[in-house]
Amino acid sequence: MSTLVANKANDMKTWINKYWKDAREGDSKKRRGLIILAVLVVIIWFGGNRYYSPSAQMDRAIAALSNPKKNAGKYVTTTTSGVKINNKTVKGLQNRYYEDSSSLADVKANSLKNLESPTVTGNEPSANNYWTFVKSGRSWLLWPKYKLNVPVNNVEVLTDIKDLEIKQNDQNVGKANEVINTNDGNLYKLVLRNQLPGKHEYVGQADLNGHNLELKEDVDGSKVKFFGLPKSSDVENLLTSVLSHQDSAEYDDLFVNGINNSSYKEMMSKNNADKQGNDYNPNSLGEVKVRSIVPVTSKEFKVVYDVTLSNYDDKSRKIVEKEAIIEKSPENNQNKTFKYPWIIKQLMGNKVLREDSL
Numbered sequence: 046m047s048t049l050v051a052n053k054a055n056d057m058k059t060w061i062n063k064y065w066k067d068a069r070e071g072d073s074k075k076r077r078g079l080i081i082l083a084v085l086v087v088i089i090w091f092g093g094n095r096y097y098s099p100s101a102q103m104d105r106a107i108a109a110l111s112n113p114k115k116n117a118g119k120y121v122t123t124t125t126s127g128v129k130i131n132n133k134t135v136k137g138l139q140n141r142y143y144e145d146s147s148s149l150a151d152v153k154a155n156s157l158k159n160l161e162s163p164t165v166t167g168n169e170p171s172a173n174n175y176w177t178f179v180k181s182g183r184s185w186l187l188w189p190k191y192k193l194n195v196p197v198n199n200v201e202v203l204t205d206i207k208d209l210e211i212k213q214n215d216q217n218v219g220k221a222n223e224v225i226n227t228n229d230g231n232l233y234k235l236v237l238r239n240q241l242p243g244k245h246e247y248v249g250q251a252d253l254n255g256h257n258l259e260l261k262e263d264v265d266g267s268k269v270k271f272f273g274l275p276k277s278s279d280v281e282n283l284l285t286s287v288l289s290h291q292d293s294a295e296y297d298d299l300f301v302n303g304i305n306n307s308s309y310k311e312m313m314s315k316n317n318a319d320k321q322g323n324d325y326n327p328n329s330l331g332e333v334k335v336r337s338i339v340p341v342t343s344k345e346f347k348v349v350y351d352v353t354l355s356n357y358d359d360k361s362r363k364i365v366e367k368e369a370i371i372e373k374s375p376e377n378n379q380n381k382t383f384k385y386p387w388i389i390k391q392l393m394g395n396k397v398l399r400e401d402s403l
Contacts, residue, residue, distance in 0.1 A: 201234060
């Protein structure tokens with residue numbers, strides 16, 4: 046009996062020793078777990094403070110804004126309601142600063158200065174508007190999130206083509222149909238309100254006389270101008286110069302291909318023949334009045350115009366209808382004698398509309 050009691054006592058002692066050993070080991074594991082957790086919390090906290098610091102967030106925003114290949118929508122905000130901000134709408138800012146990344150240093154310095162001292166205004170020099178770095182939510186519920194607060198502006202599109210359809214960065218934004226009266230005829234306007242600044246691509250499209258006219262402009266500012274049609278005054282000045290100096294060889298500058306232009310050759314040949322036959326009696330050129338200008342291709346325009354000619358020898362006067370095909374003067378015309386925005390491709394037509402006495 047005593048042996049049985051002794052064995053039971055030993056078993057109990059063994060169990061108690063094992064229990065306390067396990068308990069101590071369990072407490073040790075818990076302590077180690079808590080220590081590891083505390084270390085991780087400290088690492089995450091200090092790492093998060095560094096990663097989500099205002100200056101670090103600013104660096105990431107600046108890097109994104111200077112590279113059009115990056116997504117920068119999450120770094121930009123505005124106080125104006127109704128403005129869409131996403132990776133597409135901020136491309137204009139990226140296009141601007143991709144070409145002029147040095148000015149982003151001023152954006153960074155002034156915006157961070159404004160964050161530290163709200164009474165100091167940060168100036169964004171390229172657009173002469175003010176940027177600020179503002180809190181916009183939180184990251185992981187712990188760290189303040191910051192974005193560049195960008196002011197918006199209105200963009201005015203001005204054109205001489207009624208109902209010109211306008212695209213901004215491949216997005217349809219409306220038609221220019223608000224009429225503005227000028228001395229040279231009507232102009233048409235479209236105002237795009239609350240636009241993010243930057244360099245945007247604008248495309249104007251219209252169907253004129255069965256031809257699709259497409260005009261493109263890359264604009265960094267608040268004014269977009271699409272003047273696709275020749276101005277009547279410019280064309281009248283061009284035609285007046287040519288018709289009043291038909292005997293002057295130097296005016297070949299006003300023709301496509303110069304002295305090789307067929308209309309120029311024909312004009313000079315006729316004038317020379319008249320001179321040699323002693324029948325050269327040039328009429329006095331009066332008013333040149335454009336009646337219509339319509340496109341024949343996307344680059345060429347047909348002009349119908351009237352010319353008043355007076356012959357003081359026989360005291361007669363006549364109104365003649367003529368036509369011309371013109372195209373845009375080449376940009377490399379710096380050495381040209383006469384500089385006009387348009388030059389002549391072809392001269393034709395000679396229909397007498399009216400003839401009377403002086």
